[in-house]
Amino acid sequence: MSEIPFLLIILDGLGDHSYTELKDRTPLEAANQKNISKIKSLGAQGLMDPIAPGVPPSSDTAHLQILGYDLTTEYFGRGPIEAIGEGIELEEGEIAFRADFGTAKVEDNKAIVVDRRAGRIPTEETRQLVELLNKEARFIDGYEFKVVGLTEHRAAVIVRGEDLSYEVTDNDPHNVNVPVLECQVREEAKEKEKAKRLAELMNKWTIKTMKILEEAKLNEIRKKEGKLPANVVLFRGAGIMKKLPTFYEKHGLKAAGIAGGALYKGVAKAVGMALIEVQGANGMPDTNIKGKFDAAKKALSSYDFVFLHLKATDYYSHKGDPIGKSEFISKFDSNLSILEELFKDIAIMVTGDHTTPCDRGLHSGEPVPVLVSAPSIRRDGTKIFSEREASVGSLGRIKGSDVMKIVLDMVERTVEFGTRPSPRLITYMPLELKPLRIS
């Protein structure tokens, strides 16, 4: 029986368009591919639609889909994923939002957003306001609210109580000079009554906390000092904490995750992966990329499946900087050398969770390139790892929901469809096989 560890590398928002400043190449095409090409020579490439053609995925849904989770039944909203990624403990059934302390001014009975970060209020000050809210706005209509301060203006809002559905919209308008929004039941909501209950609670809470924050001593001091008061909590990404079947339960693979960004740590935790913390891994261009590769190398000796996430590609895309994106991919390529001695013995997939074209600055619905290699795999003759070469690669065009089946096939852990498991694979059968007791 062969034991082939699997390494899944997600370069966030990897897919892109071609740009004149890169000589009509995409950031991936223009990057150094010294080590990428070594992987490529051992495998093949193709295109993947994380959700479906033309559908731009959010990062959390794309990751869950790629990891083999069913978004129609197993997705429970972004808030709790980000919260657990930040290290917050959530109980099953708790509602969670990501939130920011911001600044608003009241005009015509509306709260117009002035700054979505309250002048990047420091962590310690946010903590004081959090404490105030947790004391004075802890209960509304018998439901319990809890705010957790994160770094700077960032926070999470947790709601505890019965009969709530997370299918509500943000109060955060995601922009300035526009009003704070009414939290509403989402059009596509399945549990409309329960969602209505949460929406009403959240609106009461927004109004109540605005009053408390407006009168907070800290904000009076900030105003005197010419700083923006943190007088509104803007929340987004409602979700309800749910225990998912673990990655091991689903796929029979012992898995570990390595990521800097809270959302990606949260995905790893949500699916029950061991989370490997790397000093200086921060989901930004200056992340400790060497540290992450060192950790991945080590993890590949004790886990069946290692998920390594790098965020900076997407950061440059949202910034509209194809050159920066390309340079980060080159940096990625050079750090790949850390794993070079393993290339022939492990299975590898390098891909993105979605396309984020620098000229759009937003996720698009275009497919992402996928590079795969494994000890036993079809190799193609494509030239470089590239969005365009991927369209003629021998992996073909796959969906996010195909990935885990392909992963299991790459590590030779699949069971033949329809008939019998192969003798080599018999240890992976879900059923525990027992010798026949003959007397």
Added chain:
Amino acid sequence: MSEIPFLLIILDGLGDHSYTELKDRTPLEAANQKNISKIKSLGAQGLMDPIAPGVPPSSDTAHLQILGYDLTTEYFGRGPIEAIGEGIELEEGEIAFRADFGTAKVEDNKAIVVDRRAGRIPTEETRQLVELLNKEARFIDGYEFKVVGLTEHRAAVIVRGEDLSYEVTDNDPHNVNVPVLECQVREEAKEKEKAKRLAELMNKWTIKTMKILEEAKLNEIRKKEGKLPANVVLFRGAGIMKKLPTFYEKHGLKAAGIAGGALYKGVAKAVGMALIEVQGANGMPDTNIKGKFDAAKKALSSYDFVFLHLKATDYYSHKGDPIGKSEFISKFDSNLSILEELFKDIAIMVTGDHTTPCDRGLHSGEPVPVLVSAPSIRRDGTKIFSEREASVGSLGRIKGSDVMKIVLDMVERTVEFGTRPSPRLITYMPLELKPLRIS
């Protein structure tokens, strides 16, 4: 927020095979591509299966599928689509057939078709016969029949009454020297009882109208003059009028349609598009193609989505004339210059509704090439717009049901799957966002 109008150009039956008379090229490959190549340099191509691989679509189903309609629940048969395209007003629930006045001779108790157009009887004479039928064959078993004369031998037959299903076969054998057929319940019919009721009605009506027409004074005169009598009404394409959700309701795009053929006008009307009439647009090779492009250019300044249909490609395919088809594509290419100044600012898709190979003279189940361009889109390095180059284009292989998702992504009107809409896209949210009233 960007506003990118979308132009969908359907060259009917575009996909084809290669022919020796075109030096082993397809009609598309052999056509001039001066302006097509300008679009191509701004985008990419791929292959589309309008319904599914190997399934040859009818034109009406292919169009509805491409426009984002669900054929299993939203298709209601061809007859009413063609009828409303001819300008006939139909009420919801009315059954409609396309029909032709033909000539048959009775032999052995069967009506053998001699001519499916009754010697191309002129419009005025058909009108006289229509009037006769509407008087003498208006009611059968309490159901009301109405014939509407169109040009020459063409007509529509409308049936009004309760508890009818359109799932019946044609009496038109679609050939000569064969008998007029019994109208029967279709094998796959869901509402068999209701379909049986309609089939029986239609058979009674065919027999009754044959008697009336045989005795009509006009036919006696025609016979005396050595002309073929119009003594049978051959009907086909049963359907039931149904109000569909509009294109705007489905996709949030204000849409206009430009077409010459009745079926395509009918599709545009059925989905609630504004129908732009162009003098001399007739769905034939001598259509006013310049007028259609001028109308499209104008429409692109006031509509989000413009559907431009050209029929002659399919006409040449059914005729088995690859050279004629190729020359018409060249004519299309030269007229594209009318839109050249818009190429960089709008999103464009050029495709077919199905493949109609000239050597088959019938629709085939092969995919059709799709060319796309948009201000922010992945560009590929394919050489010309072609069935063969499309198979290595970076758009990949898509389905008809993917098209509208890709369209919305091309005009940057998609909402990220799973979490929240991007601020730039917030105006496209299905839900109307409201400011929170804070007191």
